[in-house]
Amino acid sequence: MTTFVLVPGACHGAWCFDDLVDALRGHGHRALAYTLTGIAERAHLAHAGVNLNTHIADMCAAVAAIPDDDELVLVGHSYGGMVITAVADRMPGRIDALVYLDALVPRDGESCWDLVNDEERQWYLGVDDTGYGVPALPFFDDRASAHPLASLLQRISLTGDGNGVRRRDYVYALDWPGESPLRQSFERVRDDPAWTVHELDGKHNLMRDNPDDLLRILLDAAAR
Numbered sequence: 001m002t003t004f005v006l007v008p009g010a011c012h013g014a015w016c017f018d019d020l021v022d023a024l025r026g027h028g029h030r031a032l033a034y035t036l037t038g039i040a041e042r043a044h045l046a047h048a049g050v051n052l053n054t055h056i057a058d059m060c061a062a063v064a065a066i067p068d069d070d071e072l073v074l075v076g077h078s079y080g081g082m083v084i085t086a087v088a089d090r091m092p093g094r095i096d097a098l099v100y101l102d103a104l105v106p107r108d109g110e111s112c113w114d115l116v117n118d119e120e121r122q123w124y125l126g127v128d129d130t131g132y133g134v135p136a137l138p139f140f141d142d143r144a145s146a147h148p149l150a151s152l153l154q155r156i157s158l159t160g161d162g163n164g165v166r167r168r169d170y171v172y173a174l175d176w177p178g179e180s181p182l183r184q185s186f187e188r189v190r191d192d193p194a195w196t197v198h199e200l201d202g203k204h205n206l207m208r209d210n211p212d213d214l215l216r217i218l219l220d221a222a223a224r
Helices: 014-026 040-045 052-064 080-090 118-125 149-153 183-189 211-222
Strands: 002-007 030-033 071-077 097-101 167-173 195-200
Touching (some): 002 014, 002 080, 002 211, 014 030, 014 040, 014 211, 052 071, 052 080, 052 149, 071 080, 071 211, 097 211, 118 149, 167 183, 167 211, 183 195
Parallel strands (some): 002 030, 002 071, 071 097
16 A cells, blocks of 8 residues: 655645545545645645745645655655645655655745746736735636745755655646747656656646546556
């Protein structure tokens, strides 16, 4: 049995993984999805100080609460790629595999702002009346909320200890209406033999558009 730990993207909560969690559990695995501080059903915790380090701390604490002998696969969607990268770096030897679902793949010293395109940056700058919340886009799920701006601007700090991860998968969504803001991350890993790369004919929310493909990919990532 593998334990899958799933981290959502900007503005979204754990509920975006509901169907995938059910499918993984149906195959006999443990699947745990989390909502990050200040977002969705935890939006009441939002304040100007919530940043990338806050979300990394959220998930390091979650992983620390899982039994040490569990084989862990961290799954990050979109912004969640920043978080799972840092967790693997801060908890060397604890993570068996990483799966990036149309997600950011940062290097030390990079932020979301550095990795996305100009269209995405314009969205980041359209903050709400609080001055620190990036509003959910109109086509997002009704349960989505504003996302903490500081988490998108803060540079990640990595030591390189995440190199012990057995396997890394990247799942790239091909059906963006324009240029994908994840293209730089995809191109960073596409030809790297240390990565297993998948291209799916679906929109950014692959959990909705390509559930069967994702289930297959996750089960394969967990297999030894």
